[in-house]
Amino acid sequence: MADEQVLEARAEEAAASASVHLDPAMAEGNALTQGLEPEHASSPATMLAHSVPDTTVVFGRVIPANIYVVVFGALAILTIIEVILAEILPESVFFRTPLLVVMSLAKAVLVMLYYMHLKEDNKLFAAAIILPLLIGVVSCMFLLAVPSTGYGPGR
Amino acid sequence: MTEVSLEKSHGHSAADAHAKHEALRVENFKLGWWLYLASEVVLFTVLIATFVVFRIDHPEVVKEVHEKAGVLLVALNTFILLTSSWAMVMGLREIQRGNVSGLVRWIGLTAVMGTIFLLLQWVEYNTLGAEGITLQSGQFGMRFYAPTAFHGVHVLIGVIWAVWVMWRARNGKYSSTNYLGVEVFGLYWHFVDVVWIVLFTLIYLV
Numbered sequence: 520m521a522d523e524q525v526l527e528a529r530a531e532e533a534a535a536s537a538s539v540h541l542d543p544a545m546a547e548g549n550a551l552t553q554g555l556e557p558e559h560a561s562s563p564a565t566m567l568a569h570s571v572p573d574t575t576v577v578f579g580r581v582i583p584a585n586i587y588v589v590v591f592g593a594l595a596i597l598t599i600i601e602v603i604l605a606e607i608l609p610e611s612v613f614f615r616t617p618l619l620v621v622m623s624l625a626k627a628v629l630v631m632l633y634y635m636h637l638k639e640d641n642k643l644f645a646a647a648i649i650l651p652l653l654i655g656v657v658s659c660m661f662l663l664a665v666p667s668t669g670y671g672p673g674r
Numbered sequence: 675m676t677e678v679s680l681e682k683s684h685g686h687s688a689a690d691a692h693a694k695h696e697a698l699r700v701e702n703f704k705l706g707w708w709l710y711l712a713s714e715v716v717l718f719t720v721l722i723a724t725f726v727v728f729r730i731d732h733p734e735v736v737k738e739v740h741e742k743a744g745v746l747l748v749a750l751n752t753f754i755l756l757t758s759s760w761a762m763v764m765g766l767r768e769i770q771r772g773n774v775s776g777l778v779r780w781i782g783l784t785a786v787m788g789t790i791f792l793l794l795q796w797v798e799y800n801t802l803g804a805e806g807i808t809l810q811s812g813q814f815g816m817r818f819y820a821p822t823a824f825h826g827v828h829v830l831i832g833v834i835w836a837v838w839v840m841w842r843a844r845n846g847k848y849s850s851t852n853y854l855g856v857e858v859f860g861l862y863w864h865f866v867d868v869v870w871i872v873l874f875t876l877i878y879l880v
Contacts, residue, residue: 571767587767591760595753602749605879610737616880623875627868634763634864641701647708648715655719662727 590633597626700854707858711865714828718869721821725877728817735814740878742805743798748878751794752870755829758787759867762836762860769843772850778843781856784863785836788829795826821873828866835859 575582575589582589601622608615632638637645729736761783768776799819802808809815839859842848848856 585767587760587763591756594756594760598749598752598756601875601879602745605745610733619875619879623871626871630759630864630868630871634759634867635861641705643705644708647705647712651712651715651719655715655723658719659723659726662723663730665727 586633590629593629594626597622703854704858704861707861711861714865714869718821718824721824722873722876725817725821728813729876729880732813735812739802739807739814739818742807743802743878745878747794747798747801748874751791751798752874754787754791754794755867755870758784758791759864761787762863766853766856766860769848769853769856770850774843774846774848777848777856778840781836781840781843785833785840788833788836791829792826792833795822795829818877822877825866825869825873828869832859832863832866835862 571585571587573583573585575584575586577589584592601619604615604622605619608618631648637648761780765777765780765784768774768780807815807818809819836859839856842855
């Protein structure tokens with residue numbers, strides 16, 4: 520019971536001191552946005568630190584919605600833009616594919632940072648997911664180097 | 675006076691040690707889940723890479739399929755999955771505030787959205803089948819259905835898991851200080867969302 524009170528008190532402390540900033544300049548001094556120090560990572564506040572406030576600061580402006588709503592809005596807008604660009608840009612335009620891929624990766628990063636809490640969780644979690652991604656990308660590049668006709672006899 | 679302060683200090687250190695042990699257990703459990711997701715990344719990368727290589731080597735085939743299938747239905751499905759991910763994280767927020775009924779409502783929305791996604795994917799497969807694009811129809815079929823159906827199976831597992839989380843929530847298994855089960859389900863569901871974000875662009879848009 521005493522442990523629960525300690526946990527609740529620390530959670531309230533964490534919630535009171537936390538405000539979510541998308542603007543890097545505004546994020547200075549905010550423990551949640553800067554990542555947890557190892558000694559903090561082992562404190563009970565870690566498992567309770569994901570509770571988010573009702574407002575979000577985006578590039579210096581306070582938006583009366585929590586960070587999850589703001590991220591959802593960003594994801595929806597990016598998807599609409601992505602579909603429109605895919606429809607209107609001819610395939611011959613050289614930046615079409617890179618642009619769509621970058622937008623897709625931006626959406627994936629938003630989900631991982633804010634919905635999967637990689638922004639404030641242990642950095643080891645990020646490393647665990649980034650390493651296989653890198654291996655996958657490098658493997659793809661090797662695959663792409665194989666001629667479409669394959670390596671037949673005499674080649 | 676001295677005795678009192680010593681007892682207090684001892685009491686605090688015992689509570690702190692227990693809390694640290696609990697936090698370490700949570701961290702290790704979450705790391706285990708991240709490592710599982712890393713193994714899933716490898717599986718999906720293989721399937722996606724197979725499609726991408728085919729797309730680069732045979733752009734005309736993929737373009738023909740895109741023209742037959744259209745993008746509207748899949749774009750709608752993408753919105754549905756994004757919404758489900760948002761509902762999931764809002765459910766987590768509710769339980770962090772100690773609101774169990776809020777958790778059940780939001781996770782319920784997640785399950786409904788996941789089910790709608792699967793139904794629309796079924797509609798899409800039927801539409802493609804009517805156009806003659808099946809597993810056996812040339813080189814495209816296998817490369818298209820393998821990653822999208824594999825993802826669909828993940829969504830199905832997620833929907834079942836969501837219902838289980840709701841059942842546990844109704845039975846008082848989660849609280850504002852005990853929601854690791856919800857958080858881990860969230861990691862899985864958001865991962866499925868991230869995979870779809872990438873699949874949607876690489877298979878349907880590019």
